[in-house]
Amino acid sequence: MGRRLLEAATAALLLCGCTVGPDYKGPPRVLAKGGQNFARGAEVQATPRRLDPRWWIALKDPELDRLEVAALAANTDLEAARARLRQSRAVLRAQQADLRPNTGASALYLHAHGGTGAIESSLLGSSASTASPQGEASASSAAPLANVSDDINLYTVGFDATWEVDLFGARRRAVQSAAATAQARQANLADAEVSLTADVAQAYISLRDVQHRSALARASAELQGRMLELTRRRLEGGTASILDVARLSTQVGQTRADLAPLRAQIDAQLDRLAILTGHMPGELDADLTPAGPLPLPPQTVAIGDPASLLRRRPDIRAAERQIAAQTALIGAHIADYFPKVELLGNLGFVSTDVGQLLNGGSLVGVVAPALQWKPFDFGRTRAAVDQARAGRGEAIAMYRSTVLKALDDAETSLSRYGTQQVEVLELRRVMASADQAAILQRQRYDGGTATLIDTLDTERQRVAAEQALAEAEAGLTQDYVALQKSLGLGWE
Numbered sequence: 323m324g325r326r327l328l329e330a331a332t333a334a335l336l337l338c339g340c341t342v343g344p345d346y347k348g349p350p351r352v353l354a355k356g357g358q359n360f361a362r363g364a365e366v367q368a369t370p371r372r373l374d375p376r377w378w379i380a381l382k383d384p385e386l387d388r389l390e391v392a393a394l395a396a397n398t399d400l401e402a403a404r405a406r407l408r409q410s411r412a413v414l415r416a417q418q419a420d421l422r423p424n425t426g427a428s429a430l431y432l433h434a435h436g437g438t439g440a441i442e443s444s445l446l447g448s449s450a451s452t453a454s455p456q457g458e459a460s461a462s463s464a465a466p467l468a469n470v471s472d473d474i475n476l477y478t479v480g481f482d483a484t485w486e487v488d489l490f491g492a493r494r495r496a497v498q499s500a501a502a503t504a505q506a507r508q509a510n511l512a513d514a515e516v517s518l519t520a521d522v523a524q525a526y527i528s529l530r531d532v533q534h535r536s537a538l539a540r541a542s543a544e545l546q547g548r549m550l551e552l553t554r555r556r557l558e559g560g561t562a563s564i565l566d567v568a569r570l571s572t573q574v575g576q577t578r579a580d581l582a583p584l585r586a587q588i589d590a591q592l593d594r595l596a597i598l599t600g601h602m603p604g605e606l607d608a609d610l611t612p613a614g615p616l617p618l619p620p621q622t623v624a625i626g627d628p629a630s631l632l633r634r635r636p637d638i639r640a641a642e643r644q645i646a647a648q649t650a651l652i653g654a655h656i657a658d659y660f661p662k663v664e665l666l667g668n669l670g671f672v673s674t675d676v677g678q679l680l681n682g683g684s685l686v687g688v689v690a691p692a693l694q695w696k697p698f699d700f701g702r703t704r705a706a707v708d709q710a711r712a713g714r715g716e717a718i719a720m721y722r723s724t725v726l727k728a729l730d731d732a733e734t735s736l737s738r739y740g741t742q743q744v745e746v747l748e749l750r751r752v753m754a755s756a757d758q759a760a761i762l763q764r765q766r767y768d769g770g771t772a773t774l775i776d777t778l779d780t781e782r783q784r785v786a787a788e789q790a791l792a793e794a795e796a797g798l799t800q801d802y803v804a805l806q807k808s809l810g811l812g813w814e
Contacts, residue, residue: 341491342660344499349434350643350718352725352777352809353628359742360628365740367803369622373634377806380522380800383549385610386526389599393522396600400518402604403511410504417500418544420493423485432476460646477679480670480686487665492582496557499650506643512636513814519812522598523803529591531796534615535789542785543577549778550574592706616795621800625736626809628729635810641721655706661695699789728808735808739801745796749791 374380378390394400488494550570556562592610593603632638671684678684696703763780766772806812 335509340489341653343491343495343656346502346646346649349645352627352633352722360625360733360736362736362740363625366625366736367743368621368625371624373624373626373630373809375811377811378519380620380623381523381802383526383614383617384619385614386523389522389595390519392599393518394515396568397518398600400511400514403507403514407507407511410500410507414500414504414505417493417497421488421497422487423483423665425481427481428479430476430478432478434474434476440714442631452584467762474674475676476672476674477671477676477755478670479679480667480668482668482670484667485665487663490657490661492654492662495650495652495657497648499573499654502643502647502650506640509636509640509643515578516636516810516812517756517809518598520803520807522595522792522798525591525594525598527799527803529588529595529610530614530616531792532584532587532591534582534583534792534796536588537613538785538789538792539577539581539584542696542782542789543574545583545778545785546570546574546577546780549775549782552775552778566775573728612733616792617799618795619799623739623802623805625732625805629730630729631809632725633733634814637810638721638724638728641724645714645717645721648710648717652707652710652714653711655703658696658703659695659700662694663695666692672729690801728795728810731808732805735801735805739798739805742794742798742801746794753787753791758785760784 350532363406378386412631486493550567553562553570557564557567588611590732592607595610596603596606647679667686667687668686671679671681672686673679673681673684760780760783763777767774767777789802
């Protein structure tokens with residue numbers, strides 16, 4: 323009997339290599355053949371050098387570097403993503419453990435009262451039914467039954483094991499699905515890092531931009547105030563009109579009114595940076611309130627190609643892993659069409675005398691296979707398989723959508739960055755002309771051939787040109803950040 327059980331178990335093990343359902347063969351092709359370059363890549367001054375995951379270092383701002391490191395270490399959204407990754411890895415370990423036998427230890431004490439002769443006879447293997455040569459029961463074998471009391475104690479201790487033989491790969495498919503899901507969660511964590519590093523940089527750039535524009539607005543308000551005072555003196559002397567005074571008063575009031583929302587924007591960016599780096603609002607004010615220079619991007623940037631974009635962007639990786647997870651689930655549900663075999667085993671000691679419990683004669687071993695099959699549940703199984711196939715179809719569609727959106731994001735970012743580079747170059751020429759005009763006007767004023775109010779107006783125009791350039795340069799750096807995010811940089 324034991325040999326037959328061993329042969330049955332061996333046959334079951336040989337069948338374990340059968341795994342039903344479709345094998346994952348990779349994501350669908352989205353990029354057209356020959357698409358080796360970005361359509362908008364020519365608009366950007368690009369370099370063939372390797373893309374650096376820590377792209378913000380190219381901005382050469384130590385304060386920004388410090389903020390990025392702090393955010394990656396203490397951001398609460400990243401901590402939640404890490405927790406989700408740990409959860410998915412725990413699920414994977416649980417699925418892997420299901421491939422191994424379940425084992426346990428047990429101990430039992432049983433007390434029975436009344437009518438226990440038959441129980442004791444069966445437990446102890448009594449030979450009370452053995453007949454003597456004269457056809458009478460043996461006295462030696464009948465004595466224990468005659469002396470049995472109404473009470474009996476039963477003691478058992480041992481180990482048991484159950485193992486579901488994965489005949490058709492249901493559990494292996496479940497492990498594959500859990501592994502792909504864990505990999506998708508890891509890609510989601512990387513995607514969160516990409517978004518976080520971009521958010522920190524954008525908030526920091528906005529802070530420096532608003533601080534700079536606030537300082538220029540104060541300088542402009544001061545110049546306009548001096549012009550207003552001179553115009554009032556000219557009005558008293560009869561060389562200016564009330565309209566001139568009213569017009570300048572309006573400009574001064576508007577410029578001074580613009581300072582209040584700028585201060586509010588500074589506070590908002592300070593609080594945003596504090597939250598992104600895991601601090602309470604206001605905790606970074608002392609470090610960041612002193613105005614600093616606006617970081618500018620390098621002259622040339624590395625942009626790679628669409629194929630490398632698909633390999634690098636973590637949101638695309640997460641979408642691809644979801645296809646693998648859904649594909650494995652199909653096989654897990656298809657396996658429900660077939661029987662399941664479970665091997666049961668128990669090894670332990672059984673005795674009515676606790677003192678004799680661990681003797682060799684009390685050792686009992688049991689091995690038994692169990693077959694389960696639910697042919698009348700095929701409707702439910704078919705529905706589960708159809709649901710899994712539909713889930714894979716959704717995952718494929720989401721993958722295509724993610725790839726197309728990523729390509730659109732990269733192309734749009736390249737276009738905006740290239741256009742902004744042109745705008746900054748033009749405004750720098752305007753700024754150079756304004757500086758030259760201010761210098762010439764100041765020389766004329768020093769030589770007595772120009773009035774002070776004309777000189778102040780020229781200086782006001784120069785400040786306005788500087789404001790326009792500062793806003794454009796901030797936009798260029800923001801577009802640089804958006805480009806790095808679209809390329810999937812910011813994680814390692």
